[in-house]
Amino acid sequence: DGGITQSPKYLFRKEGQNVTLSCEQNLNHDAMYWYRQDPGQGLRLIYYSQIVNDFQKGDIAEGYSVSREKKESFPLTVTSAQKNPTAFYLCASSIDDGARWQFFGPGTRLTVL
C-alpha cells in the first residue's frame, strides 16, 4: 500500500536537545511538506520541497532544518533554537490528478520536557 510513514508516533525529548522527525513516502510524489499544528489551531507551514536537493522556508522555519537527499524522504530536525517545540507535526506530499492536493502522514506528537 502506498502512503506516508511518520515515525515515531510519540516523541519525548529534553529541552536543549535536537530531535529529528522522520517522514517517508512511497507514492513517488515530487513535493513534500512539513506542518506544525498546535491545539485548536490550523496548520502552519514549516518547510516544503518541490524536488530532491531543494527546499524552501515556510511561514515558521526558524528553529527548524530539513534535508531532501532522496525523493522518498524529507526529515525534519527540531533544533534547540526552536523556542516552543512541543506540538503535533504533520508531513505531507502532493499529487496532481487534475487538481493538486496533499496526502498526509499520521503525524508525530513531540513533547519537550
Add this chain to the structure above:
Amino acid sequence: GNSVTQMEGPVTLSEEAFLTINCTYTATGYPSLFWYVQYPGEGLQLLLKATKADDKGSNKGFEATYRKETTSFHLEKGSVQVSDSAVYFCALQNTGNQFYFGTGTSLTVIP
C-alpha cells in the same frame, strides 16, 4: 494574497441534524478548493475537492460547491452521524505548490 477563513467552532449537533460549515477564501486567479477531515490524533484526510467555479465536490454524504461569485466553499451534510465527529479544514491551492488552510472547525455529533 491567498487565505482561507472558516467558521469558528466548536459545533455540536444531534445525530441526523443538518450540517453547514462555512468557508470563504481570498485568492488571485482560479484556485482549487478542498475540505480535509482530521480524526483525533491522526493526520488530515482529503474529504472532497473542486477545481473550478460551480464544481460540486462530494464524498461520504458531504458536499461543497465552488462559488466564485461569493468566494465560498461551504461544507454541508444532510444527516450527520456520531462517526462524523472530527475537525474539518477548508483549504485552497493556487499557482505553485503551496497550500493554504483554514483554522479548522471542530464538530461533535451526539447520539
